[in-house]
Amino acid sequence: MRYFELLLGLRYTRAKRRNHFISFISLASMLGIALGVLALITVLSVMNGFQKDIRAKLLGGASHIEVGGNPQLAAWPQVLQSVRKNEHVKGAAPFIFSQGLLTWESNVRGAMIRGVLPGEENKVVDIGHHMEQGKFETLMPGSFNIVLGSELARQLGVFVGDKVVLVAPDGQVTPAGVMPRMKQFKVSGIFNMDLYEYDAALAMIHLKDAQKLYRLGDDVTGIRVKVDDPDRAPFIRQEILRDLPRDAYATDWTLQNATYFRAVQIEKTMMFIILTLIVAVAAFNLVSTLVMSVTDKQSDIAILRTLGASPSSIMGIFMIQGSLTGFIGTLLGVVGGVSLSLNIDVVVPWLERVLGVHFLSKEVYFVSELPSDLHWGDVSVVTMIALSLSLVATLYPSWRASRVQPAEALRYE
Structure with missing residues (x-):
């Protein structure tokens, strides 16, 4: 022009x-x-x-990969060892997942109960770095301590040192009928992930206490895995899946949150x-x-x-x-x-x-x-x-x- x-x-x-x-x-x-x-x-x-x-x-509170069994993971120590052999795995920890009711005085709230090993769980997710009150390490076997999300604690009206009652969904059969199993836990910590889904519903107890409460023996629900690159989690999941026993499966965060x-x-x-x-x-x-x-x-x-x-x-x-x-x-x-x-x-x-x-x-x-x-x-x-x-x-x-x-x-x- x-x-x-x-x-x-x-x-x-x-x-x-x-x-x-x-x-x-x-x-x-x-x-x-x-x-x-x-x-x-x-x-x-x-x-x-x-x-x-x-x-x-989501990745701050969710694992990159989860390995589970059907319905439970029995030989989990061997599976845990196999998972940790993968060069891309930065951390792996066993866990138990179930649901329950938490009560304090007249307040009742449903919660997702996760049984963990605090030392291993900190290698998978960073909940330990989001504690508002108390310490994550207070979850010790036999202590029956519990760590609550900040919104869940607010709804119940509890603080560190208060005692709540955890009601397990599957009860025990008695001549009077099915009676729910209940156990008193002491609130030893409150975390804030700044994600309402976790803060309002998640409660964490020690793995051994969860096994006793839910009568799982030595079994766990699965193993939570953290990898070096979350974007490559689907490919790493395929590598881990090849070494798992037939009754085990693996899923990753992209599948869990795909929708x-x-x-x-x-x-x-x-x-x-x-x-x-x-x-x-x-x-x-x-x-x-x-x-x-x-x-x-x-x-x-x-x-x-x-x-x-x-x-x-x-x-x-x-x-x-x-x-x-x-x-x-x-x-x-x-x-x-x-x-x-x-x-x-x-x-x-x-x-x-x-x-x-x-x-x-x-x-x-x-x-x-x-x-x-x-x-x-x-x-x-x-x-x-x-x-x-x-x-x-x-x-x-x-x-x-x-x-x-x-x-x-x-x-x-």
Whole structure:
């Protein structure tokens, strides 16, 4: 494209129009593109941050791989030794998982009961580093101590030193009927994983105490495994599975949480499509702006054609004019979207204080604060889409301008 088209296109963009309505429509198109791009970048950053934050918190309390038996894992010491031989395994610990009712005075709450070996469990998950009160190491065999999630402890109304009663679901048969098994435990610690699913439902006791309470003998539910690279957990699981006995199985965190992460990805894709349509609507407002501009400048176009300007030159002038409007709108949107994404941890709390509401309740969502993780790849894709749509929107009006006949346009001048 020659310097002539560029210079004239820039001049038409800067010039004050005789028709103020055209200027208003042009400004509205520019701001529409800017807002669409801003919203798209911000929403994608929030979805990325949400996915990253949830993954980190899930892996903070969940094992990367779990090895289990059917229904229990009997020869678990041999299986544990076999698992630890894998070069990618950083830690492995036996566990017992069951359910129960915790009671204190008149308060009753259901809980997920996990029997663990504290020294080994700390090599698999980092619950020991999230203790609010007490110590994780107070879980000793025969002590019948229990460590509770912070929300579960709050619901029961207990603190460190209080004694709760754990009711096991499978009772013992007596002449009077089936009687539930109950055992008193002393609260020796309270942890806070900042993940409501764990904080409101998880209680941990020593492995030996769990074996006695649930009458498992020397059996365990399974073995929890931590690997060096969580993203390679499915492949490492296959390696571990080859050395397991026939009655054992293995699963990994991607299978256990597959539905959730798939739902987040689908939601991210749908939001991208919806917000791209908003950008498209704003970009195609340029069509009406340029059509009116072409109509307004028919005499100018006719004079340029008379002076020797080719139809392709006329088309280039108006493509530059429309594309520049789209470029400015996209630039404003990118700057605003990046700024908002990088400062969303400041903007959202400020809005919550001003409006007096809390957008994310930890009882409903996995997180209580709106996270953000800006990916420059997403910014590049959004920018290219917005610029491409703006360019496409200029084609028809520019082509229409190139078809203006000088004689017809100047007949009544």
